[in-house]
Amino acid sequence: YAKKHGLPMLENVCLPRLGVTKTILDELAPKEDPCNFKDNSERLNWIIDMTIAYPKGEAPNALILMFSMGKFPPIHIHYRVFNIQNVPRDENGLTKWMYDRYVEKEAMLDHFYNTGVFAKDGKETVDTDKLGSFIYVIFYSLWMWWLALYVYAPIFSLLSWKLIFIIMFCYVLYFTYDFIKYFRDFAP
Template identity: 40%
Template structure:
């Protein structure tokens, strides 16, 4: 039986990869075309534009959620009840281990109402040059430039973006990875810095960077935003992502499905914004404490697994298969319509060009 499984997994991986590539081909251009057609509404009726764009954006992310879910990569949520913040202005902090973090968060949020249409991602500017980059540009996510020389300008750009995009379209959730990079890339530097400054030695997370979070707090914390009470933060949601056996999955695992059925855990800690300091030194200390806590959560999980009490409160995230099918049907139908319109326009162009040549 094991030989059969080993033989079958390769054609299955090829089929999965082909389907995901095709998903990208008919979903992303369709989204771009629809938003191009709706672009005038962004000027004359921005509320309508934002609502429609948010729906299409959430449908795209639902397609991404299908990739990991169909591979048997389940997500188990544990910790605090996050229902109070689902439709509130919330800053999400997550540890960053691999290229699978973002798709898994998409899959998680896709199972909950009202999040994905109103989310804003803060990500490295290199993401702009991926296949999904054009989508994030249209959705007006924020691309942050790494490097010490770009730090001050990037923070100011983020503040401006929050004022002119996040507030303008009344986004709700902001997704931030405070570590500023993958665990494997930053671990050595983080440990060296911790040793030099007498900070705890961390193995499963790295020391977070305060810049982006401080910018969000400066713009959206009630203490700094008393004239605009419609847009201040309500909550901070701290998510700790724990992969099976401490080995992070990656995009290639999602693409080929080789890993086999497994469970990734997401542990929640929810804080009211009134519990979070806004002054830089206190905020830095608070954020460091969250990552020390993440370190302990991950260390205990990898060594002993979940306790019986935590298992009782854990919940498997499920996806709505019918909804995913209907979303794919929408993108396929839209792609067909766009293709037919493009074909007719192209034929008309060649016809008019031929007539013009003959007349000339």
């Protein structure tokens, strides 16, 4: 798609969502109309540009973060803040501005995956949130229990117990393999 439309070829990030960004800016950013008497205090005044880099380029799941006991490498975050007044509002200007940001992100991530840091100071690390990971796992476990009870149970009632056991056994084997793979890859 990028090559066909003459856009930059990005490997570490996706192309930006221009339509969504334009809609958000049109709706939430302060209007430049002097006759606009609506209170602009609740309007969008800043854009926070975040770039997240995962160790070895693989995003961990919550169970891995929770059970790694602090052994999982830190997740790196780089952010910048832009005043909304400095962001172009016309379609061509916004398109160029967005693509420039994403080309910068591509260069930052490429540098990160080659050197291990975003910038020279290397102060972008964030420790693993074990409590947040635990709450995440509990929430989704309860959600899956509800789905199993009210959605999957009627479907599974049409299958034999042997087939259900084989499906669950395969899932447990896959989960165990994935879990062990993470710890083997990121072991100190």
